[in-house]
Amino acid sequence: MLSLGSGGGKSAKPSFVSYVTPEEINSEKDTPKEEKHPDLLPGEVVFCSASTVLKLTQDELSQRGTFGTLLCTNFRVSFISDEETGEETAPLFKNKLYGENDIPLSCVDNIYGGYEDKRKLVTGSQVKNKYPSKIIIHCKDLRVFQFALTFCKEEDAKRIFQGIVHHCLEPKSLKNIFAFSFCENTAFPEMQMQQRTMMFDSAEDWAQDLKRTKGSCRLVTENANFGLSPNLPQYFIVPESVSEADMTLFQGKGLPIWCWSHHSGCALFKTSNLPLQQEDNVPQSYMEKMLTAVAHNYLYSVKTEDLSDTLPTVQDIQLSYSKFKQFFFIDSTTDFWVSDMKWFSSLDNCGWLDIIRQCLQKAMEVVECLEKENNNVLIMEDGGSDLCCVISSLAQLMLDSYYRTLQGFQSLVQKEWVAGGHNFLDRCNQLHLKDKENVSPVFLLFLECVWQLLQQYGPAFQFSETYLTVLSDSIHVPVFSTFLFNSQHHRASILRQADSSHSQRGTLNCPTVWDWSVQFDCKAQQLFINPLYAEKPKLDKSMRRPHRPKHQRQLSLPSATFKTPPKKGFFKDETDSLKKILRVKRISRWMLSPDSPQPSSTSREFYEAWQRKPLDYHGLLLPCLDGPAVRIWMQRYLRWIQEVQIFGGGLVTVLSKVSDLLDEVQELQRQLDRHSSSLTSNHQRPRPRPISAETDSRLSVLLSSSFPFTTLKNNWSYKPAIPTGLLQSLMNSGNLADTEDDDQESLVRA
């Protein structure tokens, strides 16, 4: 680290006051070689670079930093320090694709130019000849980088600035996304996992999921080549009575797509809304036909819910998130403590937590319909692939413990999001389009909701918080096919094009994000496993299957245990009157104002009835949505902020102890298994060594609350963070404060 003194000096640009003497710059310049390259990935090409760039540490006031080379490639913006880093031990949690000083191009959120003491948002167009003295990059994974260009050659500075701005902000075509050149040059071995993630790109996967949930719907395979409609998935499941003709009528709009079957027989379906009413009555009667089909699935009941009416729009979500994320881009310590004062109300005002709460609430209402009332549910939405995905996957997570396993969760994302046609490409703006109308962090919103469930019911999930955080980061690593397409049809057509131009290599094979070995080695992947999770005890060993866990429906609460009588006017009893069936029930019961959802008293009742029962982590889970229960995803949002790191603290100190003990128990279990399987007497079994207290405690000291994202170097300081500027906000806490101090009266007496 080079600490810059206060001695003034001449600098290249008169507008900037340099804190480095020219001698210092020269001595720095002597050592580095001209071209510094990171270990480039296959297919990665360097566009431009500049040396003698100063990477500033987080606190801009301190003017400390490291000199190095800044590069822009077709994959990332990368900073390579001039300092020797050879001796550094490999961090435990290292991403194989990019390091701590790398920013994948699609991970760049905003670029600011620092001009003297002003900063300006760079939008791309104004970058002709001027370049700022400082580039500030805010990343989508919440990191903040500051690079000072004042010490590089002018033409280098100009080129690197323009290069970064161009490649990070200017629209590009899909085939210029790094994934394509990367995949062309890399051979990925077949994903090797004992338990495969179901990709839902084959009829078998759908059939299996239908069978697992004992659903009785119809698997449609006619769209394998998108012959029915490009808007529909290759394979999907519809109610039995839907005919092939129905499927093609409105390009798949209005068609109820099966999501999940409850053990009672009722099921959850989703659909995209039909185009607005036309003169003829066709859409109306079509919709009625579809509802009848859904109702026929089980006991002639159906409840519908138009999510477009009752939940925030994708634009609302985007707006709220763009306010929310700003709270985590901290430029300086002063900044941090100033924003600390109004922290809670700022969070409240951006509404992000409230959107999370509304989604969980809505999902809980869907669960109530399925679980308590055993109604078929049809959720709908204009496009059918945003909030429908959020709500249907949340409902399934709450109802079905299979989806709370790692493979189950990944399968769920495949089923509802990837096969379900969520427009990842547009929503994540992987192409940096200027028109941001379609951009919205809907998938992130879903992960946020999952995180809420995870923090409330830790032992119910096989995956960890770290897993979710890494998954949310991976959206912006432009390598995975998972997040690059708008639908299965889109993916197929793009890949076909790519194939035809590179036919000599065979099919283009982009890895999916679930192939975690692309990013992390085995050791790092261990951190994806939640040590609190315990598999459900398998009561009957003969039933044990080698692969996927069985659907654990028998553990969800039997609906009979709820005492609330069935709703009046409910058409469960009317078995043959189709007309009555058409009186469709809407779930929506609350919608006072968009920002103050008051859960209806019955759904409160549903939660409370559930909550009174003993908690079964392998059964139904309902989130608590009271004020204090919905929280900030600390690991994701606070991991890079130094001021909030608790050195030697945080929940991780406890979880790591559980992990260690779990390892030990598993080792013992293996020994016992060996014992019982091979009864040949072998006395050479090593005694299990208890984890030595010494290593144990050393580990916990070195951990910090940001584990595993910021690793503590050996020299982490014991200096505490002392809040500044505390008083202002409290100054007007009423006249009590300044009237008298405690025990005044007695003091006078004394």
Add this chain to the structure above:
Amino acid sequence: MASPVPIYNSNPLDTHSSSTSRESLKMDLLADVSLLPGEERVIDKDIIYICPFSGALKGKVFITNYRLYFKSSDADSAVMLNVPLGVICRVEKMGGASSRGENSYGLDITCKDMRNLRFALKQEGHSRRDIFEILFRYAFPVSHGLSLFAYLSQEKYEENGWNIYKPMEEFRRQGLPNDKWRISFINKSYELCDTYPTVLAVPYKATEEDLRKVATFRSRGRIPVLSWIHRENQAVIARCSQPLVGMSGKRNKDDERYLDLVREANGTSKLIIYDARPNVNAVANKATGGGYEGDEYQNAELIFLDIHNIHVMRESLKKLKDIVYPNVEESHWLSSLESTHWLEHIKLVLSGAIQVADKVSSGNSVVVHCSDGWDRTAQLTSLAMLMLDSHYRTLRGFQVLLEKEWISFGHKFASRIGHGDKNHADQDRSPIFVQFIDCVWQMTKQFPTAFEFNERLLLTILDHLYSCRFGTFLYNCESARDQHEVRLKTVSLWSLVNSSNDIYLNPFYTPESGRVLYPVASMRHLELWVSYYIRWNPRIRQQQQSPVEQRYKELLALRDEYLKKLEELELSDSPSSHLAHSSTSNTSLPAPSTPSQQYTHLQTPF
């Protein structure tokens, strides 16, 4: 990847409401109240409890000289209340004989522990008169010339908790006396200062005469004395009350010289004086004869820590109660929470303590005071010590810390809590100690392996802060305790705690001596202590148990079980016993169902 490890079903049990079978209800509703030795029944009565969560519940109330006990007679929603009378802040009559409306005639009880209780009675025949009078009498015995229950209790424990803190032993542990600090008995009969303990550690060079002179210039004679010394760098935390500077800006050479002796003891170049108050309050205090150290104190620097007074804290907690009881504010929860300022006050107290600890650990001696040095000062010094000295983070060390910094140095528990006193509007009441325990809880939250004790200890302490079952928190200072023979006539809370200490232990505790704990005093990390402030809300309760702890204990039990099995297998692994053993191991291993039955008793409900 993890290989399967069996789970054991968890059954959350609660202490507040528990379902009981109809059969047992048919028997005496109150048969299952186990009275404490010395506890006596006073009255029982049919009553309606107006539960804010489940509505009006018929049942029976049972009042003793220690508690109010209620049990609903409805088996479907069995609710039980077990409230020590000491918790009651205020009893009011609700409605009159002619009030209309169902359940409009009864009693409204405000409690000190974040809840209210409403009972309804039959309107005819002045049915509430006797119960109102009895409650009023037994909840406020001091106002009626009666004894607090602590004096009536006949409880016996293996360990005598009064022995936990011996001032001389504690000084010796810290390496005192030494060549710079001596022990003075000048206050042995509370002549120097009636709110200080009898044994004081003072600079070696200060004579008894010096102490007397200094006492005249410090509010209530609370002179600067050593509270803690850093073993390596010999920096000290000294505590005292404000100097009596007054409007005229009086000086006192003895006081100035005395503070310089404190500074000199370890060669600190500049003594830092932390005045816990906001600057303006310190200035305002001059009007009543108080004030702060000015420039005349050479080699000293004064820093204000901006912590507000007892009245502000009382109002803040009151606002907090408004948003969490009975129902948790739903919309704009965070803004509501912010508007109570409770966490902001916590942040100020913690960050003050961090500054103290930081200075001391870097070798700089400090003096801490506020106005009288028994509220904010106690918070700051004890929290700083908790950060600096791992001994205080043990179960017994924490008891010593409370006995020392709070009880012996005269935090006015009686005035702040109002034990047995009917004057609910007393301006001297304030939740200063609750706020401190909240700060400790925040620290345990941030450092879950650093404390030997668990949340349950903190909850128990707060429960008995009010209950009056133990003598520990009674009275304002040691001289009053001596006068009322508290140590002879009452039982210490630590007797209870140390006689069943395993339930207060944190299984994750990893001792690390010499490590300074700096919590992060940022709103990003501070959180509302839901399991204390919102514990009466049944919707919240489920969050209380720690699944992490449960899982850890299960795994520990499983490890022991496996180790034992392995041992057995190894012992019996001789060829002759093969057959017998193969059958047992096949049926019991690794089938998880067997251990799951064995280990259900391991769940420790909170």
